[in-house]
Amino acid sequence: MSLSIHSKDAPGPAVMTIAGSDSSGGAGIQADLKTFTALGCYGTSVITALTAQNTVGVQGVHSVPPAFVEQQMRSVLDDIKVVAIKTGMLSDAGVTAAVAQGLRTAYSSSHMPPLVCDPVCVSTSGHTLLQPDAVDTMVHLLFPLATIITPNKSEAELLVSRFASGKSSAGAIIDSLEGMLNAAQTLLALGPRAVLLKGGHLTVSSAEVEMFLPSHPDLSVERDGILGPNMEILLVTEEDPADIDLVVDILCQYEGPTTLFLRPRLDSTSTHGTGCTLSAALACALGRGDTIADAVKFAAAYTHQGIATAVPMGQGHGPLNHMHPVLPRSVLKQVPPSVRWRHNPHPFVRMLIQTNADVWKQYVQHDFVRQLGQGTLSRESFVHFIKQDYLYLKYYSRAHGLLAAKSSEFDEIASSAEIILHIARESAMHKQFCAQWGVSPEELENTPESPACTAYGAYIIDIGLRGDASRLLMALAACLLGYGEVGLWLKREAARPESWVKLEGNPYLKWIEDYSGEDYQRAVKVGIERIEAMAANDPPSLKRLEEWRLVWEKCTLLEKGFWDMAINMS
């Protein structure tokens, strides 16, 4: 949902690609134009060479005279202000020199916009796309102008072996994270402001990354599509991130930190034009003013999703799905889920939790929870909490009645009824706790509501009366998911050796067991699936998404307030 730049910009900021044409539409200026279009930019294009190609290979190349390449650049740049430029296949030394000359002429008296140089040398299918003597021209004339260059493993090996001086040039095979980092630093010395060394042709295990990081404390790390912290409720149904093979890209900057970008490796043949797509998306992001690191993060995520949501085409390596930011998700349903979301089966809930990870953490790892896990929570606080929670559950079950009243399908109505019955059982547990701690049923029923309880309870009823079923579902989520998270977190922590969580003799053991137990966790799973289905079946507009997000945030805050109330006896 954050992959489009439409919401930020008017249509039409123009960008330019200088590259070859791919008749089959998956790479070259075609991939660039599709990427620009999907990302809300206006695409212009200077063609450096025509290729007759398809998903299997390159069947022919027709070169374009250097003077005509420069003429195309003049026509565009004399008339249209472009905010970023990318170069791809440059074919030969003459064209490469003409491109450098064209840029110098156009920007002799004005500031040049960001330039992304994708040093395309050989196609995935093995076809030479840049004559060997042109590599020198590219390095000497274009790299110094480039904001960023984006070599893959084999391009980096070729460039390092050719241009690096001293010992690092010997044996330019890149086969480790250390090797990638050295190569990227070597290439940075050739003049660009940044180097993104792409690791798509290298498989790295999570374990290797974990071993590498401690010896490089200065590196920044960006994880994309890998489950974050405080998401035990998702972890139980997803692959453990520790078991996933990763792709690692390394960004070295002349000014700014070196960053590792980690994401799960995708098993896909839809990779034709991956490099073109990434550099085109980079140009869009730099053109709208992103920092280099932000632009890389954006472009890599866009490209990754393009592979993840592609449908096979042709006999060989098919194209990416360039249009995913603007396609309704209902269309993506036609892509098998195993391909689509293999590493992210709960994209919406994941996004929801990540969107206010701080408040979520303050809620699910609240002092109340920690003291409860240690068994040190005061009896008064717990009793105060249980009494108020009992009162809250009345609001919460009524809200599910309202959700039933707002539903259209019998299974949705029945699902609400089942949750109401579940809450009834939960409230019986509260009564039992109270009895155990000396609170009579009469005292429980006559307990005055605390402001924190009224605020939260009345808020979800109000949301239910004001909005539709989807917004109410959002208001009900923080309680359901958060208590599930707390239960699983305490359980996992308790299982560690010498854990701070004490189960033995803990007066609150039953509470921990109830929320980490099968019955409650089943309800959490059903809830997560219902929320995912809601978002997938009727993808929200940006405005609705913001409404949902605000409701979610408000409820996590109210949950935190509820536990503050218990601690403070307020």
Next chain:
Amino acid sequence: MSLSIHSKDAPGPAVMTIAGSDSSGGAGIQADLKTFTALGCYGTSVITALTAQNTVGVQGVHSVPPAFVEQQMRSVLDDIKVVAIKTGMLSDAGVTAAVAQGLRTAYSSSHMPPLVCDPVCVSTSGHTLLQPDAVDTMVHLLFPLATIITPNKSEAELLVSRFASGKSSAGAIIDSLEGMLNAAQTLLALGPRAVLLKGGHLTVSSAEVEMFLPSHPDLSVERDGILGPNMEILLVTEEDPADIDLVVDILCQYEGPTTLFLRPRLDSTSTHGTGCTLSAALACALGRGDTIADAVKFAAAYTHQGIATAVPMGQGHGPLNHMHPVLPRSVLKQVPPSVRWRHNPHPFVRMLIQTNADVWKQYVQHDFVRQLGQGTLSRESFVHFIKQDYLYLKYYSRAHGLLAAKSSEFDEIASSAEIILHIARESAMHKQFCAQWGVSPEELENTPESPACTAYGAYIIDIGLRGDASRLLMALAACLLGYGEVGLWLKREAARPESWVKLEGNPYLKWIEDYSGEDYQRAVKVGIERIEAMAANDPPSLKRLEEWRLVWEKCTLLEKGFWDMAINMS
């Protein structure tokens, strides 16, 4: 909202363009690829020539050898199944012959997909894009293969003067609808299955069209963006369609009716690549299986919107906005409304009424309304109606209370309150009517509700309780807008000479005056603006749009049922 084919098809049905490259990105394969992408198709491209051009003109052309054009076609068609093909600039006779040969080779043993041939000869800026001797080659080799050819005025003139036999060839200037029709029929004889003669370079008045049509009773007529019947409520704030200059395209088919496509002329310089865009959209629509007439309707509407929503770019004729089907409308807000919706300031309400025009007509031109206008309605029916309408208004005002409760902004809440006060005045009018017709306040208050009244009243309350404010607004619209329409229609009909509507001595004159009067019509206008703002500020997903539409349809049916009830005394 009907301009995308995403909702119908999975991403990826491949289409192919065979055309020139426009470095500035507004025409040629660039316009085609952007159109394909925006319409959810996967674009492949065979480049016939490179141009160095911009919005001002063509600065250079680099030709491509015919053999390499054929090689590109082979690479694509050997590997990827395309569902439609379009041709644009073919440059010279060699390339044109190679394209024909390429098609024959690829489809020697299989059925050729739909072929759209845009007979590009000269650029808008006056540059020759097809050598004169190549015109013969195109006509003889490609036209017979074409599903449809799409000449503009000057291309049609050139083709008619060259190929027509007999008297019609003399003086090939096309300057009237009659001339267009003759030229299209002449071109049809050259072998394509259909001819779309584009009238963008000819301005036609509505009056000219109205004079032309009666003498051609066999012609079908498609109106797009021109206010339809039974929309008096919109007409009062919009330009009278009779005063609008039109663009007329004529479609002649080998099999099938001849159709005139009418739409308002746009005053815009964003027209670079209009013909490329239209033919590319045609290919998409034919590729998904549309009939020729449906495909033309779709492609013309897409192109028209592309011009209407474009933002100026470059020093000359800028490109269209190809992305409008997938851009959030919030982005379109940055396009000045005068440019955007000059001829369609109320796109959503217009669409709503058109979506079930039949039921809408049965409602607003109901027998009850006709008899009321004639003054022949039975006293019993009217009294029965007024009593039930009085009861209905209680539901209706309560529903506005509910709308206030569901609103977020003070002005929305206040607006609901004002409407409630308006309804209170309306109900006082009902009491007055009743008194006048001998019904006491006690009798009125104690009238049992008819099933039609309960159905309608309870339905809007139910929608209000179930959904959000937007759905409730939909449920409230049919009553507000329909009575406004009825009032204006009766008033306009009454103004005609020898009208069937009798105002003089009509016992229901006050009713007619109330609903056609300023006070009520002001409420209608406010209501229309609020609905438009709702749809523009948070454009619905296809699923929500369908929900809204169903509520609107249900309410127009319930309104019709209400008047059935009055007539039948049920």
